[in-house]
Amino acid sequence: MHRSMDEPTGGAGLPAARSHPTARPGPPPLAGTGEERPDPAVLGALLRRHGWQRRGGAPGRYGRWTPPGSAAGTTSLLVPESAGFPDSGELIEEALLALGRSAAPSARDILLSLTLPSDEIRWWREVPETAAGAAGASGWTEAEELRSAARQVLMAGALAARGRAGYHGARHRRKARAALDDALIGPGADGRSLTAYVPVASGRAVAVRLCHALHATREAVDYQRATGGMEAFDSAVAAGVGRELTEALIALVRGSEGARIDLRWAPAAGTPDGCPARPAPVEFSPGDLPALRAAGARYLRDEPAVQVRLTGAVVRLRRSGPRGAGIVRLRVLAGAEVAHVRVELDEEAYRIAGHAHLVGLPLRVEGRLENRGGFRRLTGACQVAPVQVDEAERDRLMKALQENVDFFEEACAGEEG
Structure with missing residues (x-):
C-alpha cells in the first residue's frame, strides 16, 4: 500500500493521508490506454534500480x-x-x-x-529486535515511527525549498504541504524501509533541497x-x-541502531542542475544525536x-473585563507566511478590531512575529486599522462571522487568551 502525504495516521501535527490503490488484477497504467509509451531507456533504468537482472537478449x-x-522464475x-x-x-x-x-x-x-515520473527517497532504519518482534508480531509501532519520521523529513525539505531559515516554525507550512500533495509513501516488504515517490512536476525542488540539506547535515555533524x-x-x-x-533526523534515529536515506532521480526527468547523478546515501547513528539536538536548540534560539x-x-x-487590553x-490573509497569529492590543486597538469584525472587514496591523511559539505571536502591535474590501469578500467574511458567533460570546464572558 502507498499513502499520500495527506493521509491521517494519528501523528500530531502531521499531514493526513489516504490509501493509494494497488489492487490487482486489471490493466497496468500506460498499457492499452493510448498514452505515450515510456522511453525504453527509462524502463530499463527503473528495472535496474529495483533489482531486476538482465539475463541475455540480442x-x-x-x-x-x-x-x-523468489519471483525471478515467474516473470520475464x-x-x-x-x-x-x-x-x-x-x-x-x-x-x-x-x-x-x-x-x-x-x-x-x-x-x-512510469505513470508519474517521480524522484524516489528511501529510508532504512535498523531497529533492535524487540520481544514482540521475536514473538512474530508485525512491528506496527516501529513502522509507524519510521513513517512519521520520513514525513517529517519530507516536510523539512519542503519548508527549506520555500526559503532558508534556521527555524521555520509555523511559517510557509501551507505552501510546503501543497508541494507534497501528490507525494506517495510506500513501505518496504521488511517493515524497516520506506520509499517516497515525489512527482517531478510538483516536488523536484523539494527533492533537490533535501539532497543538499542531508549531505550538509552529515558534514556538519x-x-x-x-x-x-x-x-x-x-x-x-x-x-x-x-x-x-x-x-x-532525531525522530528517525532515536530508538534505532542507525538509519540511512537514499535519493534517486526520476530517469525520465534526468539529473537536476548542481546535483550528482547518483547521490551517495546519507547515514546517521545514535552517536549523532547529541550534535543534532544541540544544533536544533541553537537554530531555535538564534532565529530572529x-x-x-x-x-x-x-x-x-x-x-x-469589559474594558482594557x-x-x-487573526487569520492571516496577506503579509506573513503563517495561517494565524495571536496579537495583544491596547483598549483602543481592541475596540477597532471588534468593530472590524462586526462589520466584516479585515484588519491591518504592524508588529514583530516572535520565534517563540513558532512565529504565531505578534508583539509591539501598532498602526491597527480596518481594511476596505469588495462586497464579495466582505460577504464571505460576514458568513464566517455568523458561523462562529461563539467567539464573541467567549469575549463577553471575559475568558483569558
Whole structure:
C-alpha cells in the first residue's frame, strides 16, 4: 500500500493521508490506454534500480529482465534498447502488461514511476529486535515511527525549498504541504524501509533541497563530533538545514541502531542542475544525536523575530473585563507566511478590531512575529486599522462571522487568551 502525504495516521501535527490503490488484477497504467509509451531507456533504468537482472537478449537490440528473489522464475520482460526498432512499441506494451500481472513487489512501483515520473527517497532504519518482534508480531509501532519520521523529513525539505531559515516554525507550512500533495509513501516488504515517490512536476525542488540539506547535515555533524564546534551548522542553513530537519533526523534515529536515506532521480526527468547523478546515501547513528539536538536548540534560539505588516480576518477576541487590553486572533490573509497569529492590543486597538469584525472587514496591523511559539505571536502591535474590501469578500467574511458567533460570546464572558 502507498499513502499520500495527506493521509491521517494519528501523528500530531502531521499531514493526513489516504490509501493509494494497488489492487490487482486489471490493466497496468500506460498499457492499452493510448498514452505515450515510456522511453525504453527509462524502463530499463527503473528495472535496474529495483533489482531486476538482465539475463541475455540480442546485444544492442533488446534485453531480457527478470525480477529479484523468489519471483525471478515467474516473470520475464523483453525490453528493447531504444524506440528506434520497428517492434519496440509492441515489446514495451507487452512488458507493461507483464509488469501489471507480476507478483514481484517492485512491479507496481516501477509502473507508478512510469505513470508519474517521480524522484524516489528511501529510508532504512535498523531497529533492535524487540520481544514482540521475536514473538512474530508485525512491528506496527516501529513502522509507524519510521513513517512519521520520513514525513517529517519530507516536510523539512519542503519548508527549506520555500526559503532558508534556521527555524521555520509555523511559517510557509501551507505552501510546503501543497508541494507534497501528490507525494506517495510506500513501505518496504521488511517493515524497516520506506520509499517516497515525489512527482517531478510538483516536488523536484523539494527533492533537490533535501539532497543538499542531508549531505550538509552529515558534514556538519562530522565537524561537530571531530572539533566540538557548531560553526558548520550555521553555514549549513544556506543548504537547507534547520531545526525542522534536525528534529526529523532525531525522530528517525532515536530508538534505532542507525538509519540511512537514499535519493534517486526520476530517469525520465534526468539529473537536476548542481546535483550528482547518483547521490551517495546519507547515514546517521545514535552517536549523532547529541550534535543534532544541540544544533536544533541553537537554530531555535538564534532565529530572529520578523517585522511584518499583515492583513488578517479577526476570528477571536478575548479580554478579562469589559474594558482594557485584550487578545485578538487573526487569520492571516496577506503579509506573513503563517495561517494565524495571536496579537495583544491596547483598549483602543481592541475596540477597532471588534468593530472590524462586526462589520466584516479585515484588519491591518504592524508588529514583530516572535520565534517563540513558532512565529504565531505578534508583539509591539501598532498602526491597527480596518481594511476596505469588495462586497464579495466582505460577504464571505460576514458568513464566517455568523458561523462562529461563539467567539464573541467567549469575549463577553471575559475568558483569558
